[in-house]
Amino acid sequence: xxxxxxxxxxxxxxxxxxxxLKCEQHMGHRAMYWYKQKAKKPPELMFVYSYEKxxxxxxxxxxxxxxxxxxxxxxxxxxxxxxxxSALYLCASSRLQLAGGQETQYFGPGTRLLVL
Amino acid sequence: xxxxxxxxxxxIVQKGGISIxxxxxxxxxxxxxxxYQQFPGKGPALLIAIRPDVSEKKEGRFTIxxxxxxxxxxxxxxxxxxxxxxxxxxxxxxxxTGKLIFGQGTTLQVKP
Numbered sequence: 435x436x437x438x439x440x441x442x443x444x445x446x447x448x449x450x451x452x453x454x455l456k457c458e459q460h461m462g463h464r465a466m467y468w469y470k471q472k473a474k475k476p477p478e479l480m481f482v483y484s485y486e487k488x489x490x491x492x493x494x495x496x497x498x499x500x501x502x503x504x505x506x507x508x509x510x511x512x513x514x515x516x517x518x519x520s521a522l523y524l525c526a527s528s529r530l531q532l533a534g535g536q537e538t539q540y541f542g543p544g545t546r547l548l549v550l
Numbered sequence: 551x552x553x554x555x556x557x558x559x560x561x562i563v564q565k566g567g568i569s570i571x572x573x574x575x576x577x578x579x580x581x582x583x584x585x586y587q588q589f590p591g592k593g594p595a596l597l598i599a600i601r602p603d604v605s606e607k608k609e610g611r612f613t614i615x616x617x618x619x620x621x622x623x624x625x626x627x628x629x630x631x632x633x634x635x636x637x638x639x640x641x642x643x644x645x646x647t648g649k650l651i652f653g654q655g656t657t658l659q660v661k662p
Contacts, residue, residue, distance in 0.1 A: 438593075465648055476639050476652035477594065490648060524593050528648075538584060539650055541593035 437461075438542035440525050446548045449515060455545045457508040457525030466508040467539060468500055469524040477524055477541075483508060484530060515549045522546050552577055554642050556653025563660050569627040571656045573640035576621060580651070582643035585614065585625050587636050588655075594639060598625070630660045 438459045447453050457466065465484050469477035482490035483502040497519075499511040508525055522544040529537040555574045563569045573583075582601055586594035600607045600614045600623065607614045613626040627634055640653040 440593075467648070474637075474655070474657075476655055479649060482648045484648065526593075538596055538599060540596065541586075543591075543593045546591075 438525055438527055438540050440523075440542040440545050442545060443543070444546045444548075446550065447512065447515065448550050449517070451515075452511070452513045454512065455510040455523055455525075455547075457510075457527075457542055458506055459527040459540070459542075460506055461527060461540070462505075462529075463527035463540075464505060464530045465528045465537075466502060467526040467528075468498075468508070468510050469526065469541075471522040471524055471544070481510075512547075515547075517549050520547055520549045552644070552651050554640060554651050554653040556640050556656060558656060559654065560657045561659070563630045563658065565630065565632060565660055565662050567630050567660075569625075569630045569634070569658055569660070571625045571638055571640070571658075572622065573624065573642075573653050574620075574622045575642050577642075577644070578621075579645045580642035581645040583614070583616065583623050584641050584643075584650075585612075586639045586641060586652075588639065589636050597638070627658075630658075632660045632662050634658060635660050 441456045468480040471477045480494045481500045486502045497514050501509040524544045525542045526539040528539045584599035585597045587597045588594040598609050598612045602618050611628045616623045638656045641650045
């Protein structure tokens with residue numbers, strides 16, 4: 435099973451709202467990722483968690499706040515977003531090699547976010 | 551240089567033909583090269599991947615060719631089918647970072 439699930443599928447929010455995106459995997463992967471994808475563009479890395487600890491933050495604005503409550507769950511908390519933050523938000527997970535090498539990243543279906 | 555350059559931007563192929571997508575990179579710290587297929591409204595799905603110590607990898611109708619000295623790799627889709635119509639992204643992984651750098655994508659249309 436290589437399934438990564440994401441909820442909700444679609445989200446519409448105003449600029450003053452607070453909302454959260456949820457990602458879950460049960461593959462035993464210890465690396466989890468958040469990506470942002472604009473239409474007709476490749477995914478852009480936002481955050482990486484390794485062993486439930488934030489290891490990479492790609493200079494993402496603080497209105498995006500990630501959280502990894504356990505090894506299977508990854509959340510992205512959203513607050514005071516801008517219309518230009520409208521995009522497809524993708525979660526991915528992968529195994530971690532002991533030597534730090536790359537393992538395949540498996541993506542979820544994404545949450546389509548619209549900020550009004 | 552962390553870029554991965556992908557071409558062409560779009561590709562139209564007749565059913566049964568061969569689709570070829572090319573990618574090039576500069577950074578020798580890349581150590582893993584996956585290809586992803588993405589349908590509209592879906593997340594990217596891993597298609598096939600290769601490590602730089604291998605020059606070719608084939609899985610069904612999909613083949614990656616890898617030229618380490620030229621820092622280029624390509625995806626060949628044999629006997630292309632209308633169901634292959636999607637956006638294809640090449641990617642390269644930066645060693646020991648967890649970072650996956652994507653090419654700009656190729657939109658493939660296979661005409662029946």
